Amino acid sequence: MRIAICLKPVPDLATAYVSKSRGELVEQSKRVPNPADENAMALALSLRDGGEVAVFTVGDEAAPDALRPLLAMGADRAYLVDDEQAQGGDALADAKALAAAIRKAGDFDLVLCGASSLVHEVGQLGPRLAEALGLPHATRVTSAQISGTTVSFSRAGSLGEGSLSLPAVLTVEPGCNIPPLPNAITVMKAARKPIDSVSVEELALEPDQVGAAGAAVRLRLTQLPEP
């Protein structure tokens, strides 16, 4: 099984705080993996059957901090779309960048990502990625099994059980599939696993498709909720 994981680096909410005067989140330490993406990684580890697990992310120089824990968990390599043009995108733009990076890295049987992020409670990336890759998808997966070229799964919420033929995209519900603690050996090995830098040009994408230029939705401002 070749499995691709899409990772979103997020602020470390354990140390970040909300600035009342600026109405913004102020980060105080390194970025961390989005928890639901770690659950996706844990599911991938249970399904990998000796195959490869690669992590894909769009990010800047802060992204490797969030990638290394997944490498420590057992991913084999990571791809980081880090050129400036790819930054500041929304789900539409990022899905295009990630889909292109995944396609370029070869054929994957399964693409997994978290069903939601720490930032936005409702995730969009999974179904968008599936559309960009031309693959079937399912959301809020809590458990899954592979049998031949079919993946069957249970889902949180009302959609219940289902199955899809591979290759497919699954989004993984947070809280299920607890990520295993890396052991000391995989921690040390993680430092040596490759994080490949990928440019927009290498992905054969037009600059107006990705990053801030390719974003449809803009965050205009943030503010404190009413007490």
Next chain:
Amino acid sequence: MDFTFTEEQQMLRDMTRKFMENEVKPLARQIDDEEKIPTELIAKMREQGFFGIPFAEEYGGVGAGEMGYCVVLEEMGRGSASVVVLLAAHTSIGTMAIYLDGSEELKHKYLPALCSGEKIAAFALTEQGAGSDAAAIATTAVPDGDDYVINGSKLYISNGDIADVITVFAVTDKSLGVRGGVSALVVESSMPGFSRGPKERKMGIRGAGTCELFFKDVRVPKSNVIGRVGMGFLTAMKTLDCGRLSLGAACVGAAKECIDLSVNHASQRVQFGEPIIKKQAIQWMLADMAAETFAMESMAYRAAWMYDQGMKVSREAAAVKMFCSETLDRIVDRAVQIHGGLGYMAEYPIEMFYRDSRINRIFEGTNEVQRMVIASELSRKGRY
């Protein structure tokens, strides 16, 4: 000077912290009460790779060096001193002797199983008549054909109750005394003639097994000598340097945990109309504890760094051991005082830290011996 920890060290720290919080801390009281570390916990520690942290990958180790090892011990020190002793006696003295001075053949024979934790190591130097005066050991190793035959006994050996592989220091030539007359040999617990005494009951680190070891005509192949015959004392000193450094790191972890518990308690305990953390007496105690911990932390990691650079650190290791053990005692004492009556009660972990801390000034060479090491180096060098 770059004082930051590497990414791997940070990840090791995070992983150990999580393991300590989830698996070790909840069992700390039980480990103390029952005077035993559950085998399931030891199995989990094996899975996490905790038994091979500083050793090179080619021997099955994790390859994190002394720095990585100190990070792991610091985090473990926050949870249970008994678990720290199990790990440290195995790693920084038991296995380390073979790692530092053993032949390639000997290392490949024993290190893989020790690094994986499949086998547990112990370091057997101390005897009834030879504590601080380590040169006074009486256990003998007499050559006989292809073997050495070991006779004698060892006292207060950490991991003595469960160790499979024991580094034993014995006299191979009485006439040469310490310089050339003592050798280090690897004894396996399965060898005939080897037996263990009952576990000692102790003031603290009660979960760590400590006992006497008896050697009655134990035959050990000559290939099991660590390094060269007669060089055992040197091996012992080198190994103890490593052990002393890492002991400092474990003290740092215990100190930080005591401070965290004390700050938490003082923030909630209301007396005379406000939380006691507002009282200057308490604030000054906490400030002293924090400043002292910063000093402990700085010296322990600096010495570990020096060790990994290949620098000679005997004096620094002795200073770390001496300073950290004495400082931790003072920190834990103040932690008890800040907690008041609660600090004395078994329902709360502080009293365990208090009892567990005391051994640090005694084992791995008493602080008197550490002072001897430092003084003799000063006098030999003629200056700092």
Next chain:
Amino acid sequence: MTEDSTAQELMAAYGISLEEETAEEYRGLLVVAEGQQGQVSEASLAALGVGRDLADAFGARLEVLLLGAGEDQAPGLISRGADAVLLPQAPAAYQAQAWLAALVSAVQARRPEVVLLAGTDITRDLAPRAAQCLDTGLIAGAQELRAEADERLVVGIVPLYGGRLLGEFACPVRRPQFIALAEKVGRVPSEDRWRTGEVVHLPA
């Protein structure tokens, strides 16, 4: 006054310029309504209520795309604010591919400037994929909406970081603006039986 100038005066009076008409290909709101066991869900009706308020602010038409329920539900939707109910060729039970095709072709046929959905498991599955297919933006999990009529923009207020902050999102250029409400937003509107509307059967 010639007929032409009358037309121009009329257009000027209504604030419409010829250029705007051809440039603005997208007009009106599309609310996606889900049926459960043949009945339009409460969440969808609440979304219809929110949609109607937006449509009124824009002076725009509101159409409802009805998935998972039949024509018998149309009168209830019209009386609650729909100017038209669109009935696609799609299975009654949720099938990802078929419902996606129905939504995408409805958007392509009707060209709404806003597509509004309730926050359900189905819309979480469906809306992002439809938005990607249509190369446009989706504001998901909005707990409150604000109409900026001059720009014909809907601003969505979305909780961030588990509610520690609120973010104001907008989709300024691309059309349609997809908006999925957070769960339990809006109220089922009351019925006005005097309202009229049409029922449109969409081709496959």
